[in-house]
Amino acid sequence: MTRSPPQPDPQPASLHATQAAPSMHMLCRQAPVIPVLVIEDLTHAVPLAEALVAGGLPVLEVTLRTPVALRAISLMARVPGVTIGAGTVLTPKDAQAAQRAGATFAVSPGTTQYVIDCCEDLSLPLLPGALSATEVIQLIDCGFDVMKFFPAVAAGGVAALKSLAGPFPQVHFCPSGGISQSDAQDYLDLKNVVCIGGSWMAPNVLQREERWGEIRQMAHQARQLKNGHHGTATKNRLR
Amino acid sequence: MTRSPPQPDPQPASLHATQAAPSMHMLCRQAPVIPVLVIEDLTHAVPLAEALVAGGLPVLEVTLRTPVALRAISLMARVPGVTIGAGTVLTPKDAQAAQRAGATFAVSPGTTQYVIDCCEDLSLPLLPGALSATEVIQLIDCGFDVMKFFPAVAAGGVAALKSLAGPFPQVHFCPSGGISQSDAQDYLDLKNVVCIGGSWMAPNVLQREERWGEIRQMAHQARQLKNGHHGTATKNRLR
Amino acid sequence: MTRSPPQPDPQPASLHATQAAPSMHMLCRQAPVIPVLVIEDLTHAVPLAEALVAGGLPVLEVTLRTPVALRAISLMARVPGVTIGAGTVLTPKDAQAAQRAGATFAVSPGTTQYVIDCCEDLSLPLLPGALSATEVIQLIDCGFDVMKFFPAVAAGGVAALKSLAGPFPQVHFCPSGGISQSDAQDYLDLKNVVCIGGSWMAPNVLQREERWGEIRQMAHQARQLKNGHHGTATKNRLR
Numbered sequence: 001m002t003r004s005p006p007q008p009d010p011q012p013a014s015l016h017a018t019q020a021a022p023s024m025h026m027l028c029r030q031a032p033v034i035p036v037l038v039i040e041d042l043t044h045a046v047p048l049a050e051a052l053v054a055g056g057l058p059v060l061e062v063t064l065r066t067p068v069a070l071r072a073i074s075l076m077a078r079v080p081g082v083t084i085g086a087g088t089v090l091t092p093k094d095a096q097a098a099q100r101a102g103a104t105f106a107v108s109p110g111t112t113q114y115v116i117d118c119c120e121d122l123s124l125p126l127l128p129g130a131l132s133a134t135e136v137i138q139l140i141d142c143g144f145d146v147m148k149f150f151p152a153v154a155a156g157g158v159a160a161l162k163s164l165a166g167p168f169p170q171v172h173f174c175p176s177g178g179i180s181q182s183d184a185q186d187y188l189d190l191k192n193v194v195c196i197g198g199s200w201m202a203p204n205v206l207q208r209e210e211r212w213g214e215i216r217q218m219a220h221q222a223r224q225l226k227n228g229h230h231g232t233a234t235k236n237r238l239r
Numbered sequence: 240m241t242r243s244p245p246q247p248d249p250q251p252a253s254l255h256a257t258q259a260a261p262s263m264h265m266l267c268r269q270a271p272v273i274p275v276l277v278i279e280d281l282t283h284a285v286p287l288a289e290a291l292v293a294g295g296l297p298v299l300e301v302t303l304r305t306p307v308a309l310r311a312i313s314l315m316a317r318v319p320g321v322t323i324g325a326g327t328v329l330t331p332k333d334a335q336a337a338q339r340a341g342a343t344f345a346v347s348p349g350t351t352q353y354v355i356d357c358c359e360d361l362s363l364p365l366l367p368g369a370l371s372a373t374e375v376i377q378l379i380d381c382g383f384d385v386m387k388f389f390p391a392v393a394a395g396g397v398a399a400l401k402s403l404a405g406p407f408p409q410v411h412f413c414p415s416g417g418i419s420q421s422d423a424q425d426y427l428d429l430k431n432v433v434c435i436g437g438s439w440m441a442p443n444v445l446q447r448e449e450r451w452g453e454i455r456q457m458a459h460q461a462r463q464l465k466n467g468h469h470g471t472a473t474k475n476r477l478r
Numbered sequence: 479m480t481r482s483p484p485q486p487d488p489q490p491a492s493l494h495a496t497q498a499a500p501s502m503h504m505l506c507r508q509a510p511v512i513p514v515l516v517i518e519d520l521t522h523a524v525p526l527a528e529a530l531v532a533g534g535l536p537v538l539e540v541t542l543r544t545p546v547a548l549r550a551i552s553l554m555a556r557v558p559g560v561t562i563g564a565g566t567v568l569t570p571k572d573a574q575a576a577q578r579a580g581a582t583f584a585v586s587p588g589t590t591q592y593v594i595d596c597c598e599d600l601s602l603p604l605l606p607g608a609l610s611a612t613e614v615i616q617l618i619d620c621g622f623d624v625m626k627f628f629p630a631v632a633a634g635g636v637a638a639l640k641s642l643a644g645p646f647p648q649v650h651f652c653p654s655g656g657i658s659q660s661d662a663q664d665y666l667d668l669k670n671v672v673c674i675g676g677s678w679m680a681p682n683v684l685q686r687e688e689r690w691g692e693i694r695q696m697a698h699q700a701r702q703l704k705n706g707h708h709g710t711a712t713k714n715r716l717r
Contacts, residue, residue: 087406088405108376109372109406111373112373132609132610133609137568137589150372151403155394155395155399159631160629160633167543177402177405304644304645329618349613349615374612389611390642392641393635417637
C-alpha cells in the first residue's frame, strides 16, 4: 500500500480521505458484535439474517468466500432492519460486485490501495484491515479511523490492541478472528474497540441443520455484551 | 511493496503474475519439511546435503547468511536428487547471485516488489514471505498462492494460520521460524500448510562435529511427518 | 512504504540511505532503556527529565500524544545532559514540529516513506518502527539498521526478535510496548537488541503526584540492566 499523509502538499485525488469513516463509526455502533458469515446454501441466507436481526444483531458481514455469497447478499439485503456488508473484499472487482449485489459496506482482512481507491470511487464505506503499526499509519494517512484488526487473537489479542491505543488513541478497531462469546467482553472493554467481528453465533453446522432458533438465541447473548467505550466522539479527519 | 490486482485495467508489466507458483507447489510437495540451512564451513556442504537427501528430505534451503553460502549452493546443487533453494533472498542482487550459483528457487522471509520483479525476470521461482493479511493480499495480487509464513511460532503459530485460512482458503503456506520436530505435525495438519521450513535436523553443532549420521537420522524422522492436505489442487492465478 | 534496494540501478534521490543510522546507534547505546514519556502537565516536563537523567537515563522519548508535548520537548531539551527525541512521529508535519521544538531524533511506531523522506530532508535521525519481515526489509532497503520493534510483547516478544535475528543478523532493534522492569533483561540479553523503550519508570500517576524521587529511583534501577551485546560493530550501509 502506498501511503499518503494528510499534509498540505498537493496529493493525488485517489488518496484523499474517504468519506466513509463517519458512517463506518455509526455502523459499528449499532451492536457490540458484527456476525461474520460464511453462507454455503442460498436457501439459508434469509432465515439466517432474520434470526440474527431478531436476536439483536442488525449489521452482518457476508464473506465473499462461497459461490453463493453475492446472491446471498442480494436476498439478505431485503430483510427488514438489516445492514449487509461484504467481507473478504480483496480486489476492486469484489467491491464492485458486492455493491451491485446490495452490500452497503465492505470489509477487508488486510488492505491495498487498489481496494481503498475503488471503494472511494464507489462511495462504498470500507472497514479496512490492519495489523502492524505501519499498516495502521498507512490507513490513517488515507483518512480512516475505524479499522479491522485481524487475526485478532493470533496477532496478540487484547495486549496488542492495548499497545496500539498508545500511539493511536484516535483509531477505533473492530477486532476479528478467533474471538468467541467467552472472550468477547475482554475486547469490548478496551477503549479503542468499537465492536468485534465473530462467527460463533452462526456456526455452519447450525446453518446446515437450519437451527435458526439457536442462532437467534446466541445472537441475543452476543447482543448483551457491553461496548461502553464506543460512544466517544471521533472525527473522520485526524491530527 | 506495491500491490497490483488481477484487474482488467492496464498494469505495468512487472506486476503481472509470476509463472513461478506452479513449480513452487511441486517443490513444496516433495517432502513435509524443507531444511533451512546455515552453512559456516564449505567442506560441510556436500556431506550435509547428502545426509539430508539420504534421510528423505530432497529440497533444501541454503540461507545467504554466511560468506560461504553461494559456494555451498554451487557444491550442493551437484548432489544427486537434491533441489537447492537460496534462503534469505532480500535483494535482486541476492536472487541473481543465488541463481548463478545453482539455486533453482528463492525464499524470502518478507517480500518487496524489487525481489518479486527480479525473480520473475530471472524465471526463478520464489517462495515469498508474508505475515499480515495485507502482505498476503499483496502477494495474491502478484500471482502467488504459496507463501512463507515467518516467523511462524512467534507470529501466532497454528492459530494465526487457521485464521488466515478463513479469508485466504486458496493460499498455501510454508510456515517457518521456531518450529521443531515436536510441533511440526500441528502445522502440517492444517489444510493451508503445504510444508514447513525447519532447521532442527541440521543444527550447527552437529555440522561442526560432522555427525552426518545423526543428521540423516533426524531428516528421516522429519520425513515421517504427514502432510496429508497438501495434495489439493490449486491454481496459480486466483479469483 | 515503497521499498528501494541498495542496487546498482539508478534510484530516486529520496530513497538513498539515510545518514541517520550511525548516530541512532550511538544514541541507543547510551543507556539500556529509553523512557517513553507521555506528558500531560507542562510543569512536570523539566523535573521529570531531571529525575530521569539523574537516575542514569539520559536519552528520552517524548511522545507527541498530548497537547503540551512539543512545548515539553522545548523545555526538556535544555536540561543538562539530556537527549530528547520525539515519539509517535506519524507524519512529516510531526517531524518538522518536533525538530523545531528541539528534538534531536524521531521515533515512529511504524514507518511510511513520507516520514523517512522528511526526516532525511531535515537530517533528523529516525528510529523507524517495523514489525513484519517485509517491513524490516523495506527499512533495510532505505538504509536503516536500527529499528523499533513495536508492539514488542504483543507481537511475539523475545521469540519474535530471536527469529528475526536469523535472516537479519545485521539489524538491531529497540523493542517497546508492554515491556516492564521484570522482563526487560530478557530483551536486553538478545544479541540483536541494542536498547529497549519503556514507560514503567515514569508512570503518569507518579508524574501527577510529582514524586520525582521515586522516578529517579526507578530510572536508576533500569540503568542497572545490562545490554552487553549492543557494542558489536555495525555499518550503516548493509549488504
